[in-house]
Amino acid sequence: MKRLKAFIKKEFMHIFRDSRTMLILFAMPIAQILIFGYVVVSDINDAKIGILDKSKDVVTREIIYKLVASGYFQISDYLIHENDIQALFRRGDISMVVVFESGFGTSFNKEGEANVQLIADASDANTARLLCNYAEGIIYQYSLEQNKLMGYANHLNTEVRMFYNEELEGVYMSIPGIMAMILILISAMMTSISITREKEFGSMEVLLLSPLRPMQIIVGKVVPYVVLSFVNTITILLISVFVFKVPIQGSVLLLLFVSLLYIILSLSLGIFISTIAKNQMVAMFISLFALMLPTILLSGFIFPIENMPFLLQALSLIMPPRWFVIIVKKIMLQGVGLMYVWKEMLILIGFIVLFLVLSVKKFKVRLL
Amino acid sequence: MNEEVVIKVSHLYKKFGHFTANDDLNFEVFKGEIFGFLGANGAGKTTAMRILCGLSTPTSGEVNVAGLDVGTCADAVKAKIGYMSQKFSLYEDLTIWENMRLYAGIYGVNKNEFRMRGEELLRELNMCDERNRLISTLSLGWKQKLAFMVAMIHKPQIVFLDEPTSGVDPITRRQFWELIYEAAANGVTIFVTTHYMDEAEYCDRVSIMVDGRIEALDTPSQLKIDHNVSSMNDLFLKLIR
Known part of the structure; x- marks a missing residue:
């Protein structure tokens, strides 16, 4: 545990010392939610x-x-x-x-x-x-x-x-959608970059040669981002409640728990990306194109899923953000409890398991 | 020289498919010895070193490091060895002291012990006043010297150095080797790979690998006599050809 602590401390130092990382982690989410929020929620005069x-x-x-x-x-x-x-x-x-x-x-x-x-x-x-x-x-x-x-x-x-849009899909959708996008982008991108950075600089080898176990290295990499992403989640929720007046009808605790689940999912995706990507560039490229575009286009965040062609609808089923958006919408806007969202939560857990299993397999192969 | 064996390799084979990277390696390294591990690129040095460090497992054969079988207790072995690679030395965005503290933490050195050990290592480098400098502000030579010290923060029995001086100027290389001698004098075993033949002369014994096999193993002077050459460079070229 002490070893892990020293390692996690170092990870936090990396994050806090790099102004660009700090910007991406904290300024970008706030900027994004404000921009998206204000673009979507325009004020009305005459x-x-x-x-x-x-x-x-x-x-x-x-x-x-x-x-x-x-x-x-x-x-x-x-x-x-x-x-x-x-x-x-x-x-x-x-x-x-x-x-x-x-x-x-x-x-x-x-x-x-x-x-x-x-x-x-x-x-x-x-x-x-x-x-x-x-x-x-x-x-x-x-x-x-x-x-x-x-x-x-x-x-x-x-x-x-x-x-023309009787059910008014996509109005309050914007806040859960932005949340889904920001969290997956930051969590997955930042972890995949930080792991590939160690590979690129050769420090991964040094770490693997130390008494730290591979699992500890991964956990150490992920823990800071879990914490920071969770802080982000709270910031986003505060902004959406106090700035955009989006109600939280359901349990805040459940909402936070689901967010944590989604953060872990995004991080496991980030770990998986880092096992495929050779360097930081590739990791960033995959994160942006494999995560951001599908999140925006296929999660139902901007374009209602019902209006998509069948093939894209099917594709949206394997987009983790889609399920998160559904859960958040249900909890925030409809105020329902665990009984109504457990299926979607199971799907999120399924994704986590899938990405972790794939990563472990990849990680082992690379070691041998 | 102390005759206590700290590394014992017998009949080590490592195969990747049909390719044999390590072909029946047999050697022993003694406590406090500086053991040069030479060979052309692709001769199988790195593969063997990874196995010795517990990062990879042999296809067959026995490898005993610091009194432990690497195959069964790789984790225990890792705690008893130090490692320094040519590619990466220390984290650039952390200070000297922070890097030392990180590795001390990872290797389970407790706080008080670390404070003493850290001071000791800095004193040896004459860098006591520079502990709060970021690694990124240091020259490559200093980084490598520091990395060597950091690799010894947990007082390992054996330190593995993977081309520690590549790209370093001759003066700094000389200083680096002085550090190596000092460590060896204190009973630390040094296992070093290098492409500089003058450095090979500094070793107590050297082995030269060719195509996965150890072609020569002895003291530098004995090797030169045996093969009737005047320098290690000539010997290396003769064997590789």
Whole structure:
């Protein structure tokens, strides 16, 4: 154990002394999540909307006024018939249509309930989600105010429909996806580079000739990155919760545990890469092209998997990030527990075992 | 010279498929001896050295290092030997002292023992004031001398040196050999490979490998007499041809 400790200490020194490594480890993840996050979650000002007011009474007029007054919306068209909605969206500059049912105000005042429909163009899923959230909030606020004035409970039901992307895949997906990408990239790339560096400089031979066992060398290489990647995970989660307001509905503990599992998976992949790669260049090349592109393209992080051709869908099944994204989504957004994610977790564990077995086989061959 | 045997190799064979890298090697090395292990590139030196160090296993034959059978207790052997390679000496981004501490840690030297030993080795090199310098700021000669000292941080019985002086200037090489003599005088066995024939003359005994076999093994002076040549260089060329 003491031997291992000395070795791990040295690994930390390598990391902390190399400013480039530090940059990649800590600055890059934060930069990436901020960039991706802000690109995806753009702010909204004066979004053009259409109004289909079948009621045209005081209440609807007040709500419309409130929408405009908020500064988020700008009314560009008044519609007469539902059939016009599609045409309006096709024109392209309208991002949402607000539909008031006929007799809205009467129904609201008499029965305390009325329905308003928000139809958004979800081909830009994020904007659509945001617009609907804002509009819903404004309408809800209005109904609260009315309740106070009138002294009884009114209900405004807002119904939200996302055109073109009904399930709104890919909106909150971005945060789990970025997490998956950053973790696999950093963990796998950094370990594979740090192991191949020892090979390249010939120090691996010296280490193998020492009383350290090969397994200890690998563990010593990996431990610092487990720790640092875990720190990264927490940073990413903090940023996503406090900066991007992505909720964590489920257990934080479970989420952290799954992340740890995924980090170990990425590291075992990194070890495997280092057993194939002869030098740091090759290791980096494999890490970037074998990890980054598939993670971005095939994990469902940017492009929904359901929309892929069959072959790519099949290929995405063997992408570890895909499963991680599913788990994180389930825990963070749906708030489900272990019962609903254990299958995906088993798949992650399967990947870990696979990569480790392959590495051990390769490692032994190289030794002889 | 002390006649205690610290390395004993008998009928060592190492085959890679049909290629025989080590063909029936037999030799003994004594305590405190400087044993030169010579041979052309590809003669099988590195293979034999890896086996002696417990990094590789022989196809057949017996190898006994520091009183232990390498085949069955490679790990115990590793703790009793030191190793220095030509390719890599020390970690460039760590200081002299940190490198020493790392290897002391890996070899299980305890803290107090290390502090004394580290000082002792630095004093020997006259580098006490430079312990906080990064290795990357040192010249190759200094690095190699330091690497040799670090290889002895755990007081090994035997130190294996794999072409320790390649690329080092003649003056530094001379200084390096002085360190080797000093270590040997203290009872450390030195097992060294080299391509410099003047260095071969410094060895107590040398063996010369040709195509996986040991073609000659004796003191440098005896070898020159036996083969009727005037220098080790001539002997080497004669045997290799």
